[in-house]
Amino acid sequence: MYTKKDVLDFVNEEDVKFIRLAFFDVKGRQKNISIMPTELERAFEEGIAFDASSIEGFEGPEKSDLFLIPDPSTLAVIPWRPMTGKVVRMFCNIITSEGEPYRKDSRMLLKNACDRLKNECGIELMVGTEIEFYLFKLDENGNPTKVPFDNAGYMDIAPLDHGENIRRDICFTLEQMGFTPEASHHEEGPGQNEIDFRYSDVLTAADNVATFKWIVNTKAAANGLYADFSPKPLAGEAGNGMHINISCHKTGTQSGDDDSEEMNETLNYILAGIFNHIEEITYFLNPVENSYKRLGSAKATKYISWGNGNRSALIRIPSSKNKMRLEVRSPDPECNPYIALTFMIHAAIDGIKNKLSLQPSVEENLFDNRTASRLGLKTLPQSLEEAREVAANSMFVKAVTGDFNL
Numbered sequence: 001m002y003t004k005k006d007v008l009d010f011v012n013e014e015d016v017k018f019i020r021l022a023f024f025d026v027k028g029r030q031k032n033i034s035i036m037p038t039e040l041e042r043a044f045e046e047g048i049a050f051d052a053s054s055i056e057g058f059e060g061p062e063k064s065d066l067f068l069i070p071d072p073s074t075l076a077v078i079p080w081r082p083m084t085g086k087v088v089r090m091f092c093n094i095i096t097s098e099g100e101p102y103r104k105d106s107r108m109l110l111k112n113a114c115d116r117l118k119n120e121c122g123i124e125l126m127v128g129t130e131i132e133f134y135l136f137k138l139d140e141n142g143n144p145t146k147v148p149f150d151n152a153g154y155m156d157i158a159p160l161d162h163g164e165n166i167r168r169d170i171c172f173t174l175e176q177m178g179f180t181p182e183a184s185h186h187e188e189g190p191g192q193n194e195i196d197f198r199y200s201d202v203l204t205a206a207d208n209v210a211t212f213k214w215i216v217n218t219k220a221a222a223n224g225l226y227a228d229f230s231p232k233p234l235a236g237e238a239g240n241g242m243h244i245n246i247s248c249h250k251t252g253t254q255s256g257d258d259d260s261e262e263m264n265e266t267l268n269y270i271l272a273g274i275f276n277h278i279e280e281i282t283y284f285l286n287p288v289e290n291s292y293k294r295l296g297s298a299k300a301t302k303y304i305s306w307g308n309g310n311r312s313a314l315i316r317i318p319s320s321k322n323k324m325r326l327e328v329r330s331p332d333p334e335c336n337p338y339i340a341l342t343f344m345i346h347a348a349i350d351g352i353k354n355k356l357s358l359q360p361s362v363e364e365n366l367f368d369n370r371t372a373s374r375l376g377l378k379t380l381p382q383s384l385e386e387a388r389e390v391a392a393n394s395m396f397v398k399a400v401t402g403d404f405n406l
Helices: 004-013 037-045 106-121 164-176 202-222 260-285 337-353 369-375 384-392 395-401
Strands: 016-024 030-035 048-051 065-070 086-096 123-138 144-148 181-186 192-197 225-228 242-250 306-308 315-317 326-328
Touching (some): 004 037, 016 037, 016 106, 030 037, 030 048, 086 106, 106 123, 106 337, 123 202, 202 225, 202 337, 260 326, 260 395
Parallel strands (some): 306 315
Antiparallel strands (some): 065 086, 123 144, 123 192, 123 242, 242 326, 315 326
């Protein structure tokens, strides 16, 4: 956990020539501005100004001055840039000209949600993500095609799997930047890959997702390929998901040190809270029209359900000898991870504070629509417009987002 002094010392002593200040628009797209080391002290004290009216979803030209304050704990060297005259990156908090936190800063929204969970419930979450992506070839002009890099299948190995070296390069780069990947493998679709992260605190988990997508895109381009995170790149093939795994522990303890029975009960409340609000927040977990081509096909259920070890359920409790956790399977990589996790935390708070009870679990195959129909299960919204309408009419969503539209 770097401090401001640590960062200033590092920049002075390690031949750093450029500092990238990164932030996110409301859709989770990463933006950045590069500054010279001589401007770093000012960045910490006053912030670096940018034009908010040029960022989609932020402000109009009449009130467009916002400022970036670097978060020193997020310092990372960009390892594919020269080691002589290093380039580093820090994520930033966004403030107004009055020095107040900017209300559309999704990273700040997530911080506030974590603080509320900690202060009101005495609970902290640990999150691990599983992110899928396709690798496609480029045409003779360097434009993306829909021709997969290989035709391998689930957990195949080389020579069928052509992505092995690229995944290794991605994992090494992540480690160099201070992030810890847990596993990587070829997924079901042709040219499809998955890399999983170890559990971390919620804000770090969201930062990991943002950094991961940047690195994957960079490494794919360096290998003459295109990385596609869209939910359904190829009709008839597996879609790209971003499964979110959640465990919990009491504030002030380490995960696994708590009384297991009490934490299992708390995790059930968290599950019930997310289950109760999943329809309302689908617009933020599945934020593009293509998302709804994935849901309901190829192991991406559209039915609001949960089950023990059941991969056809929307939320499942995986089989594990060591700890209880839940896995939310509907989100996809196009979502803003900060916003997605913000809504999940507020749903978890609702579940814990109101001791929400669980619906019965489903242990049958929900990829069979007849089974789901027989069980009378409700579906997620079936289009982006439907999801937007559900979110717009949700008092829960309005309570989280306040006076602006995401």
